[in-house]
Amino acid sequence: MNSISELEAIYGDAAPKSLSKVVTKVTPHYRTWIEASRFVVVSTVGAEGTDGSPRGDDGAVVTIQDESTLLLPDWFGNNRVDTLRNLVCDKRISLMFMFPSSTNVVRVNGTAVVTADEELRKRFEKKGKLPRTVIVITIGEMYFQCAKALMRSELWKDVGRDVKLPTAGDFLKERDAEFDGKDYDATYPEYAKSRMW
Template identity: 45%
Template structure:
């Protein structure tokens, strides 16, 4: 591909795409509007994007709908549940507090985007507030909201994300055990790993 077709300036980019429509601009606010709060409270899943010294990270977060709490119109609270202890997102936030969130709601085409700055809290009273099935999160992110707007449904519709007919059987892709076995040269993973994974996941969900 010729480098002459590479877009390298904002002027060239904007001339290619044109001016954004008025709704694309008017939907953006710097606080959590009641309509946007409804989306947050209905969402059981959010992708958390962060940036740090080692690069970028996007991490999935999920719980029963409403697990991201609105402290006030400018502040969200996001519990950090049990995971693999890589803590890539948290490492990034220590270095750079900027975060972006993408909320998804099963069956809904629109998504909600939130940009802001996060801090990591380990206050015992706050952790107790977010206990689920008797298990507290290790930390809670307090996110100071700077920008909120909804994304239209085109991407969800094009991807057929919520269409049951588009779902793949898990067996259509390499299993977790197979991936780990091949990437580790046989040190971890394998058939036994796959056999034990469902029970281990249920036992360590929280």
């Protein structure tokens, strides 16, 4: 495919509702959804390439600062900082909010900056700990995603089914035959879940 016109010749016009559903600010329904969501996939692009990063929390994964701004605290992790590195170079960001059992997905496209402002970080204090930084997201557009993908995949069907998946230790040992994956999984059992749900 070499041009947009070639692509459009195959797919035709977008369904009218897929365009009219787009909003540019947090509405009451979107507020309800986002405040209920504990999980979001964050996508960014930068000089080193693209990145898709899952983010989760024990409550709302982001805080709505106002109708145009979302706040995403960055808690301690593996220090790769792929998402943050990208945002320093290129402010574009996309988010996909999901909620278990729902086949809808809420999508946000916009721009973001990374800040280590202490007062802002203090807003997210938990058990005496602060996030290292906060991602401040300015909403460009927001809309719910057609449910067909999650319905087709039956993502939430038969929650609890026994599907054997590689553990974190398995992934690491695959890259380094000398690595003791079983010991790693025993040391970090929260990363060693072998069930899909």
